[in-house]
Amino acid sequence: MFTPAFFTTALLYLGYILIFPGFLFCFVVGLLLCGIDRKAVARMQKRVGPPILQPFYDFFKLCGKETIVPAAASRTTFMLAPLVGLAALVVIQLFIPVFNFRVFRNLPEVADMIVILYLLLIPAVSVMLGGAATGSPYAGIGLSREMVTVLAVELPLVMVLLSVAKAVGNELGTGLVFSLSGVVDYQAAHGSLIGHVSMIPAALAMLLIIPGETGNHPFDAAEAETEICEGLLAEYSGAPLGIYKLSHAVKMLTLTSLFVALFLGGIGTGVEHLVAAIGLTGGVAAALSLILQVLILVLLCIVLTLVTISFVHAVTARLKIEQLFKYYWTVVTGLALISLVLAWYGF
Amino acid sequence: MFKKLIEESTGKSPWLFHINAGSCNGCDIELVSVLTPRYDAERLGFKLSGTPRHADIVVVTGPVTQQSLNRVLRTIEQVPEPRCIVTMGSCPQSGNVFRGSYAIAGPLSKYVHVDVDVAGCTPKPEAVIDGLVKATEILREKRRAMK
C-alpha cells in the first residue's frame, strides 16, 4: 500500500486541499473578490473606496487582535465553529469543477449538487452555533434572521438545482444528472447552459440567490451592524472573527464558481484545444491550459461578483427579514419555478 | 515576518466603534459624514463596526453624562487590545458648555487614558480624519509593543 505511487497521490491530493483549489486558492481569490466588491460598491457610490487588498489587511489585522471569550460563552464551540465552517467551505470548493479540471477526475465523485446544497448549510450552521454559543442576545436575533435567510434561499436554490438536473438530463436522455461534473461535461460538449431558454430564469434566480446565500447587502438582515450589532458575530473578536470574515469571502467564491459550473461551464473548456492549436503538448500544455482555465474562472467570478453582489449592494437598501423571506419565496422562487416548468416540458 | 505583516495591516485596517456619551448629535453626524463619498474614510480602511468586539478605535462623542459613564467605560473595556480611544469634539475632553453641570461626569480622561483628542465643536471632517490617522499610528505602535 505504501508505495511511492501512493505517496505521490497523497501528496497530490494534499496539494489539492491546501493549495489549489483548496485553502490557498480560496484564501487569495476569496479575499480578492471581497476587495473587488468593496471597491466596486464604493465606485458605484462615487467613492474612491478601499484598496483592493483591504480584506487581506482586515484579515491580518484581526489575526493580531486579542480574542476575548465572553464569560457566558462555551469556549470549545466558540473557538471551533469558525474553523469547521471554513473547512467545510474549502471542501465544497474541491467539489466544484474548474471547467475541465477536476480534483476527483480519477476517483468516484464525492458529492453531487444536492449534497453541495446541504454542505452549504454547514458553514451557516457553524456560524449560527458559534454565535449562539456566546449567549449574546444580539446573536440570538442574528441567529433567527440567519436561519430565516437560509430558509428563504433554500427553496429557490433547490428548484434551480432541480431544473438544471432535469435540463441536462433531458438533453442527455438519461433522465436526471445530479453530478456537477456531469453538468460541466455536458456544457463542455454542447455549450453553456445559459444558452437554453429554460435555464435563463434559473440563472437569474441563481444570481439573486448568491447575495442572499453569502449574506451580502441587501440581504444582510442577519448581520445588520446598525441595528443588531453584527448579529451572530457580535461577540467575536480577533482571529475567529477573521476566520468568519474569510469564510464569508470564500463563500462568495464558492457560490460564484458554482454559478459558473452550473450555467457557464462551457466557456473555459475550449482552452485545451486552443493550447493544442498553438502546438504545445504534454505537461506544458496541461499546465498552461489549467492556468488559463483558472484565470477564466477567476475572471468570471469577478464579473459575477460585480453583477450580483456589488451592483445589488449599491442600488438597494437593506430588506427587513420578513420582506427578505417574502422576496425569495415569491420573486426568486417564481423565476426558478418558470425554469423548472420549462425544463420539465423540455425547452 | 508574520508579525510585521500584522503590524502593517493594523495600520491599514482600523475599525471604528462610535459611542455617543450624551452628545448633541453634531459630532455624530460629522463622524458619519467622514464615511460619505466626499471624505470617504474607507479609502484608508476605516469602517464603522457595530460592536466593540470588532473595533480598534473607539470614538467617544458627548460630555460623558452621569447616566452614560458606566456604559461608556464598560463598552471601552470590551474592545480587544490593541485599542485606541479618540475623543471627538470638545465635550468629552472637558464637558464644554456643560461643564460643571450636575449631570456631567466627564471629562473622559478622568477615567481612561485617551489617546487622541480631536478638538472642535464639532470638528471638521478633515480634522476627524486627521485624528483617526493619528490614532491609527498609535494603534500600530501599540501593536508593535504587543508580544
Add this chain to the structure above:
Amino acid sequence: MSMLSYQHFPIYAIMLYFLGAFLIVLFGKNKIARHCLALLSVTGSLALLVSLVPRVMTGGEIITYWMGNRAYSGGYAIGIALEVDALSLFFALLVAVAVFVSGVYSIRYMEHDDNIPQYYTLFLMLAGGVMGLVLSGDLFNMFIMVEILTFAAVALTAFRNTARGALEAAFKYLVVGSIGSTCILAGTIMLYAQVHTLNFAQLSGLIPGHIHGATRVAFALLFVGFSTKAFLVPFHPLAADAHGAAPASVSVLISGVLTKSGIYGIIRLVYFLFQTMNLRPIQFMLVFVGSVSMFVCVTMALAQHDFKRLLAFHSISQIGYVLTAVGLSTALGISAGLYHAMNHTIFKGLLFLAAGAVLHETGTTDLDRLGGLSKRMPHTTVLFLIGAASISGIPPFNGFASKWLIYQAAYLRAVETGNIGYLLVTIIALVTSTLTLASFVKVSQSVFFGRLPDEFKDVKEVPFGMRLAMSLFAILCVLTGLLPELVTKVLTGPAAQAVLNPVRYIAAARGIEVPAETAALPQAVGAWSPINWLLLLGISLFAITLVALLGKYDRVSENASGEKIPAKYDLFFSGEKSVYSQVGGGDLFWGFKHNWRHYFSFMHDLHSGVVNDYALWAVVALALAIAFLQIVL
C-alpha cells in the same frame, strides 16, 4: 428442531420481553433484580435478532415458525404463525435496538420515580407488543399486539400522572388509539369474513385477485387503523400530547418503535395484503398523506414552545418522509424509506433522550425558560447536536444519507412517470428538511446555547448511564451516516427486496422456497461518499487548525476570576451591564412565521386540544379513506 435452533429465535425475542415484564412484577421490588431482569431481556432479545441477520438479510431466508408446530396444512393455516422475512427482521431490529438503549437509559433516568417495577413491566409490555406485531405472521395476532402496545403506551403516557397534562394526554391517546384499534379489528373481521383465514401469507395470496366493496372497506379500516398507530395526519395532535407527558425513555419507544409499527402495518397492508402499489391512486394516497404529514408537522413543530412536543411533531414529520418514500413504490424509494425509518428511530431516540436529560437535570422542557446548558452539560450538548444534525439532514450524519436517497427517489419517480406532482413532493421534502434544521437551531439556541438562567446555575451533567445510552445512539447516527452502502446492502436493500417480492413471503408460509431474486441493489443516481468527504473535511480542518494554532489561535483571553465577571468578559449589551435576556422559544423565526401567519393562525385554531374534535377527525379520515378507496380501487 432443537431448542436453540435459530427458528425459535423470533419467538424467544418476543417472549423475553413478556417474560421480563412478568418477572419484574414478581421480583421487581428489589432494585438489582429489577435492573438485571430488564437488561437481560432487552439485551437477550437484541442478541437473538442480530444473530438472525446473516441468514435472513444476506441469506434471503424467510423463517416461518408455527406455534406448537401447528403448521400449514390442508390449504389453511390455522396455527399461530411467526413469519420473519427481511422486512420483519428489519423492523424487529429497530425495536430491539431502541428498546435496548432506552432500557439502559431508564436505569438512571427513572431512579427518582415511584412505582418503578410497574414502569419496567409496562415498558417491556410495550416493547413485546411491537416486537410481536412486526414478527407476527397472523393478522389477528397483529391486532392483539396492537392492543397490548396501545394500552401499555397509554399507561406509560400517564405514568408520571402527577405531571400536568399527563392524564389528559393519556385519555386522548386512549380514545383515538381505541378508534384505531377498533378499525384494525373491524378490518380484520371483514377480511376474515371474506376469505376465512387470518394467516397473513394466505390472506396475501387470496385477496389481491378478489377485491370488492367489502375488502375495500377493510382496506380503508386497516389503513386508518395503522395510520393512527403511526400518528400520521390527522392523528398528529395525539403524539404531541403523549410525548410531552410521557417519560423520555418511553417517548423513544413511542416515536422510534410504536410509530414504526404503524408504518410496518401500512407496508404489509399495501405491498402484501392487497398488493396494490402498482396502482397510481394508492401511490398517490401514500405519498399525499406522507407529504402532508411531513410538511404540516414540521410547521407545527416550528410553533412549539416545548422541547418534547417539538420533537413529537418532528417525529411525525419524519414518518411522513418514510411514508412518502415507501409510497413511491420503487426499489430506491422503499430502500430509502426504510433507511429513513431506521435513522429516525436512532436520531429521534437520541433527541428524546437528550430532552430527557434536560428534563432530568432542570425539571422542565419549556424552551422559553431554558438556555445556556452547554456550559453545564457539554456531553449532552454534543450528543444533542449530533442528533439535531442528523434529523436536519446535515451531512455526513445518517439523516442526510436517507433523505438524500428520498429526494433522488422522488425526483427519479417524477421523471419516470412524468408526473409533476412528484416534483412537488421532492421540493416539499427538501424544504421540510431545511425547516427541520430551523427548528433544531431553535432548540439549540433555546436550550443549549444562549444565556443560562440563574435558576439553572447549579445544573450538572447527567449520570454516566444516561450519557452511555445517548452515546450508543450517537455512534449509530454517525455509523449509519458514514456507511450508507453497507446499510443498504445488509439492512434496507434486502428489506426493500422483500417488500417488492410478496410472492416469496406467501410461498414461504407454505414451506416453499422461492429463490431470492438476484436483482441489483437499488442504486442512487447522484454521488455521495461520506467517508471521502469526512476524510477531506478532516484533513482540511486539521490543516486549518494547525495553521491557526501556529498563529496562536488558542491564545485567547478568558475570564480567569471566579464569581465576578469583569466588564471585559461580560456580554456586549449596548454598554449596559448584561442582564439575563434569552432570545429563543417559539417565536424565534418570526420572519418566517410572519409570512405564514395566516397558515399558522389557521393551524392554531384547528388544533383545539379537545379530544372530541380529534375523534371527529379520525372518523372523517376514515370516511374519506373509505370513499376514496371505493372510487379508485
Add this chain to the structure above:
Amino acid sequence: MDFPFVKEAISSLFQKSSCDMYPVKPSEAAPNYRGRIVFHPDKCINCMMCERVCSGNAITHTSEQTPEGERITRTFYLGSCTFCATCMDFCGHGAIEFTRDYHMIATKEEDLMVSGTFLKKPPVKKPKPAAPAAPKAEAKPAVAAGTVIKPRDDGKPVQVPSKCVYCTICAKKCPAGALTVDRAAKTWTLDEDSCVGCGTCAEACPKKAILMPGDEPVTVEAAAPAAPKAEAKPAPAAAPATIGREDGKPVQDPDKCVYCTICAKKCPAGALEVDRAAKTWKLDEDSCVACGTCESVCPKKAIVCGVQDAPAAPAPKAEEKPAAPAAAPVEAPKADEKPAEPLKPRDDGRPLQDPSKCVYCTICAKKCPVGALEVDRAAKTWKLDEDLCIGCGTCAASCPKQAILY
C-alpha cells in the same frame, strides 16, 4: 419593486469620484470658519470680558505680581471651546482671533492650550498722572457750576453730575462692568479700559445723566435740580398750577393710583413701599434718589417726579370718571414727541435708521441673523442690504437707542 439608483450606480462607476482625497490633497476651511484661536497678548487689556462671556469656561488666566506690574497669562483651552466667537465679539481690542486652522489634534492636553502672557500696566485710575490718563482727568473734576459737559468723542459715556442721582442702574446694566457707582459717596467712576462704549448706561439712565457721543452738551447749573430736561419734555412753562416736589422725588396721585406695587418693585433704591391691601403708598425720603423710575413705570401715570404742570383737568378728573378721554390729548403729544423728526417706519417691513438717535454701536449689525446690516462705528454709517434683509425686526428690538424704526 423600484430601484431608483440603478442608472446612477452604473454611471458613477465610470465617473470620477466625488471624493476630496483629504489627507493627500490638503483642504482649506471656509472663509469664516472658526478654528484654532490665536491670542494677541499685546492687545489684551485684561478686561475679562472674554472670560465672562465664555460659555464653555474655556478661558482662564493666571496672574503674578512682578515689579513691572501684573504679569497675566491668559489661556484658551480649545478642548472646552465651542468656537462660538462670543469672546472675539466682546473683545474690544481685537486680542482674540479665530483662524481657519482646523487641525486641532492632540495626544496630550497641552496641545490644545493657546495662551499668551502680557504685562498689565498698573491701574490707570490710581493717582499716577500718566499721559494717557488725561481724558479722565478732564472728565472727573468738571463739576463746577456753569461748566458745559460735552459728550466725549471717543464713544465713552460722560456723567452729568448735576443730574445724576447715583442710582447705580448704569453700573448694573453695564455689560463690561466698567462703571462703579457708590451711592453713599456719590461717586461715579468709569473704568476706561473696560468700557466698550456701547451706550447701554446712557440708555438705562433714568435721569439722562449720562451723555454719549451725539448728545447735546449740558451746562451744569448750580442749584437747579429741577433743571429743565432739556431734550424732550415739554417746556415747563411757569404755569400756576404745578404739582410735584421741587426735589424731584415722586409724588403720588391717590386718585389715579391703584396700588399695583409696580413702582415699588421697580424702584432701584427700594425707597417705595406699597401695600395693596391697605392702599398705602409710602416713600422713604432718605432712600429715594429721585431717579424717576417710578414715574416712568407707573401704568396709571399716578406718580409725578419733579415739578410739573398740572394736567389739564386734575380737578374734574377727581370728580367724574368719563374725563378719561381728556387725558388722551395729553398723552398723545407725549407719544408723538419721541420721533422728533417725521420719520415713519417703512411699510415693507424693513428697518429704518433714525440717524439722530443712532450711536453706531453695531449691536444691530451683530444681532442681525442674516447679516444684512453693516455699521461702521468710525465712519458713522449704517447700511442695510435690502436683498438680504428678511424684516425680522431683531435689529429694532436690540437697538439700545430705539434708533431703528420698524
